[in-house]
Amino acid sequence: MDLLSDPDNLDLYLTGFSWILRLTGAGALGALVLGVILAGFRVSPIPVLRGFGAAWVNTFRNTPLTLIVFFCYFGLYSTLGLELSEEIDLNNFWLGVVGLAVYTSSFVCEAIRSGINTVSAGQSEAARALGLSFFQVLRMIVLPQAARAVIAPLGSVFIALAKNATIVGTIGLAESSNAMKTLINDNGSQVILIFVIFAGTFAAFLIPTGYLFGWLANRLAVKR
Amino acid sequence: MTSVAEGEPLIVLDRVNKHYGPLHVLRDVSLSIDRGEVVVVIGPSGSGKSTLCRSINRLEPINGGTITFDGQPLPAEGKALARLRSDVGMVFQSFNLFAHKTILENVTLGPVKVRKRKPAEAKERAMALLDRVGIANQADKYPAMLSGGQQQRVAIARALAMDPKAMLFDEPTSALDPEMVGEVLDVMTSLAAEGMTMVVVTHEMGFARHAAKRVVFMADGQLVEQAPPAEFFANPQSDRAKDFLSKILTH
Numbered sequence: 001m002d003l004l005s006d007p008d009n010l011d012l013y014l015t016g017f018s019w020i021l022r023l024t025g026a027g028a029l030g031a032l033v034l035g036v037i038l039a040g041f042r043v044s045p046i047p048v049l050r051g052f053g054a055a056w057v058n059t060f061r062n063t064p065l066t067l068i069v070f071f072c073y074f075g076l077y078s079t080l081g082l083e084l085s086e087e088i089d090l091n092n093f094w095l096g097v098v099g100l101a102v103y104t105s106s107f108v109c110e111a112i113r114s115g116i117n118t119v120s121a122g123q124s125e126a127a128r129a130l131g132l133s134f135f136q137v138l139r140m141i142v143l144p145q146a147a148r149a150v151i152a153p154l155g156s157v158f159i160a161l162a163k164n165a166t167i168v169g170t171i172g173l174a175e176s177s178n179a180m181k182t183l184i185n186d187n188g189s190q191v192i193l194i195f196v197i198f199a200g201t202f203a204a205f206l207i208p209t210g211y212l213f214g215w216l217a218n219r220l221a222v223k224r
Numbered sequence: 225m226t227s228v229a230e231g232e233p234l235i236v237l238d239r240v241n242k243h244y245g246p247l248h249v250l251r252d253v254s255l256s257i258d259r260g261e262v263v264v265v266i267g268p269s270g271s272g273k274s275t276l277c278r279s280i281n282r283l284e285p286i287n288g289g290t291i292t293f294d295g296q297p298l299p300a301e302g303k304a305l306a307r308l309r310s311d312v313g314m315v316f317q318s319f320n321l322f323a324h325k326t327i328l329e330n331v332t333l334g335p336v337k338v339r340k341r342k343p344a345e346a347k348e349r350a351m352a353l354l355d356r357v358g359i360a361n362q363a364d365k366y367p368a369m370l371s372g373g374q375q376q377r378v379a380i381a382r383a384l385a386m387d388p389k390a391m392l393f394d395e396p397t398s399a400l401d402p403e404m405v406g407e408v409l410d411v412m413t414s415l416a417a418e419g420m421t422m423v424v425v426t427h428e429m430g431f432a433r434h435a436a437k438r439v440v441f442m443a444d445g446q447l448v449e450q451a452p453p454a455e456f457f458a459n460p461q462s463d464r465a466k467d468f469l470s471k472i473l474t475h
Contacts (some may be wrong), residue, residue: 007430021253122318123322125320125377126314126316126320128306129281129313129314130309131311131386133306142339145323187328
């Protein structure tokens with residue numbers, strides 16, 4: 001009974017999920033921006049940029065997120081002294097966002113690149129034949145069409161990002177999985193209920209998100 | 225061989241070579257096209273005629289030889305290449321209209337983004353061009369809502385909107401249903417009559433006969449023969465051309 005009636009527990013729970021929401025939002029934005037730039041690199045005519053994009057994707061896609069987030073904390077912050085906020089919670093939050101964005105950007109890049117491959121080569125040829133630059137072709141012709149093909153897979157990437165955000169708990173942010181651990185420690189007899197509540201909350205947010213992306217993908221599908 | 229000359233050459237290919245891996249698709253092709261001239265390139269599939277056409281605006285980079293457009297060698301890349309391409313209109317076999325843009329936007333994109341024209345001005349000119357090719361009433365539709373023949377006429381309007389110095393047509397009617405070929409060829413014929421410099425890769429022998437100043441016959445990556453159409457169709461010189469014509473003209 002304690003578990004559900006104690007206002008401190010509710011506070012833990014709400015704080016935990018508000019961090020998850022913020023990590024997901026900021027991480028998704030960062031990953032999207034980075035991912036689009038990287039995808040641009042990977043299809044560019046300049047070999048150095050293509051190489052950089054490929055190296056980035058292969059490095060961060062194949063490194064466990066826990067390691068990346070640890071590196072952000074112990075490497076960037078503890079060792080190299082990169083402080084993103086004077087407030088300890090916010091500092092951990094932003095370090096976590098950096099880790100999540102860098103990691104997720106490699107998946108976003110690959111999703112967008114596969115989207116670019118769905119746009120027929122004739123589209124960019126016609127655009128180049130008009131005298132548009134590589135950057136203009138990418139921005140005006142290729143990416144808008146690729147984006148529509150990429151909405152559904154991007155949805156999966158962002159759903160994974162929301163769940164991955166719990167890993168930022170390992171560097172001390174009181175997000176949902178840390179909140180859950182605290183609650184389990186204090187309420188050992190109600191472990192199952194705690195699990196169900198936390199898993200249920202994720203499901204309650206993410207299942208509709210999945211449907212939203214599916215609906216968007218259908219609505220914006222390219223007419224050919 | 226060039227019997228009809230008007231003004232100085234606009235496009236000059238000099239011993240152009242192109243390889244796709246081990247495949248030698250253009251072999252020492254030399255060709256000079258004068259301002260205002262209409263050259264039709266014919267030949268069996270795989271003869272390199274599309275590659276030839278696409279090399280003129282460097283959609284296909286070449287491996288050897290030189291191509292000169294309006295007195296300048298083709299730039300290899302960057303702004304200079306983009307500028308050259310903006311002066312050369314291109315019409316593709318598969319139309320390649322921008323699928324996510326309306327017909328009108330397809331025609332105004334180049335003038336606004338490349339030529340930096342004012343949108344209102346570009347729109348007015350685009351509507352005039354669409355009117356000319358008979359599609360003005362479809363301006364707000366998307367390409368997928370138009371027939372193939374209509375899409376190809378829009379593609380021609382899109383290229384004309386850049387006020388090109390020359391137009392390249394890469395098998396413009398090959399993807400069309402037979403009843404739509406005529407409407408596209410009509411537009412092309414009127415362009416030719418107005419003095420547009422045109423390079424047309426096609427299988428439409430009727431168009432070659434009545435609109436071309438010169439027919440260029442290619443086979444196996446080589447430019448085998450060139451002559452005014454009447455001469456070429458009546459009296460082909462090479463065995464390859466005789467063989468090709470006998471196969472297509474007997475039906």
